[in-house]
Amino acid sequence: MGEKAEQILLAHGSGGRLSHDLVGSSILKALPDPVLEKLTDSAELELDSRRIAFTTDSYTVRPLFFPGGDIGRLAVCGTVNDLAAMGAKPRFLSLALIIEEGLERAVLDRVVGSIAAAAREAGVRIVTGDTKVVEKGKGDGLFINTAGIGELGDGPGFSPERIAAGDKVLVNGTIGDHGAAVISERQALGIGGLASDCAPLWGLVKSVLDAGCKVKFMRDATRGGLATVLNEAAAGRSFGFTVSESAVPMREPVRAFCELLGFDPLYMANEGKMVLVAAPEDAERALAALRAHPLGRDAAVIGEAVPAPAGKVFLATAVRGRRILDMLVGDQFPRIC
């Protein structure tokens, strides 16, 4: 025993020797942490703050590896960014792997290595975890769940309730990169220059907050994209948003990808983009703080909160027209012609 199997077997999830081997040689080796290494039923943790943020997210993506990232990096960044959006400093993550029987061990090791690198980058510790193996055909190679605990500072928090007409909407860079990269890779479309923006955003958020900007609301624009975040923030409120089409940063290959397939980039997924709403007097300072950070070089003010129509998002188009930017129904499909 102890020799490395080429593929993950059902026995790797049975709790016996192979399970121990998997945890020891694939997971603990890549993720050394004194708390995790104890392999106790729960992690015992100490926090500096009495107020914490707690979140969980599950990750499924096909293919597991794509330009700019992979499912492991995604599983760390996604949860870290959910904490960051609340203004919480990410401290601890759990990591649960649901592995499909037959997955190559080397693939798993690559993903776990990527998790380790992303956790280091995000300054977060992985302190507890679980592995399960499901029968061939019952999973898509690998599913990951992570839960995260972050420490909240003092202050009023970040909520759409705090937004008022006149507030400015900012984003820390180009949109649509993740969605375009994953779809292009999945469909083997061979469109060059696409890469996911998958990145942990706490450092960026911290630099904006440290600059003393009155940020009222933050959300990372993942599934459903920029348009969905703004719709969710405005729904049922006494304000709406107007977004300026020409102000939204977008990389040329992403634009080309969307043009080709008939997708609307405003609905494309991002994994390293935070939408921020700040008081008008603070917008320029927030923009400067974002741009000073490596993950915010292309940051822009893209719109503002408006008194009417309340609860809705409108796009001011490049040709000076205007249209509603609604919630998406189902997935975007490529057009027929």
Added chain:
Amino acid sequence: MKYLDEYRRPGPVQALLEKTRQALAGRKAVLMEVCGTHTVAIFRSGLRQVLPESVELLSGPGCPVCVTPNRYLDQAIAYGRLPGTIVTTFGDMFRVPGSSSSLEREKASGADIRTVYSPAESVELAAQNPDRHVVFLGVGFETTTPGVAACVLTARDRGLRNYSVLCGHKTVPQALRALASDPELRVGGLILPGHVSTVIGAEPYRFLVSEFHIPSVIVGFEPADIVQGVLMLARQIAEGAPRLEIQYRRSVQPQGNAKAVGFIERVFEPCDSVWRGIGNIPGSGLRIRSEFAEFDAEKRLDAEPEPEKSAAGCICGQVLRGVRKPSDCALFGSSCTPTAPVGACMVSSEGTCAAYYKYGRES
């Protein structure tokens, strides 16, 4: 992006709008954009708010999914229920309701239904799954058909015995003849589809001017294209001189693309075809030539579709003929929404009702 940004700059668009205003001098212009891609482009760019008020735009029958009748979907669903079959479709068809089900619901119930980005993916899928039969749902106009024809030829060259097409392809000019003959039609000019015309050229539309005296311009899809197309129609209307013109010159040649047309004619032949809400239009469809019968799903597979039912109260047919607007429908936005669509026009991304719902609601 080169060749796109130039056509989206506000300056040239404003200049064209001003010229249109001058050409019309307050004269009313009811124009129909035949193609669903135009409908969406007009909404997406917000052109409706900046066009002169005397320009009224109606949407036509040029959304391939919308004009595909329930019976076609029911047949596709019946194939999906056959053991060992994989049904492949463009994503737009996936959520369209048939008589009592949809491809989306069938997939959830266990049928193997896959959306593809390109018809060529279906041929590959057939090659990779020799023990399964792959049925591709071939819908679309002359823009889409050459690619499907090429797939049939490829399948034959590769000796694939497990690939077929459920042919629902339609052709634009014959539908326009039916439309132009409709006594209810009140259209003063036609914005003709740019990409269909890239394939078939301008000549197949000649009758619109010679027989029906309707101003007709083949138009591209960027904001400056569309406004310039409207300007060209405005001038024809003002002069009282209907002509067939090409605005989209960077893509459309008067004679079309002979190679693409050759692909269509090699594999398909004209037939009568039923359009949802409009009915049978003679010569407006395509069927697979008998020489390629082994790739014709209807000749290869035996699966009886359920009896056809259509949704009560849905006025899709009148919307597709440009006789009424989505907002005239009692179901629009209440019992028919993109989440719970009654008619195909509310589902397809290029559907008139979907475009009005997604982009057109003001408050």
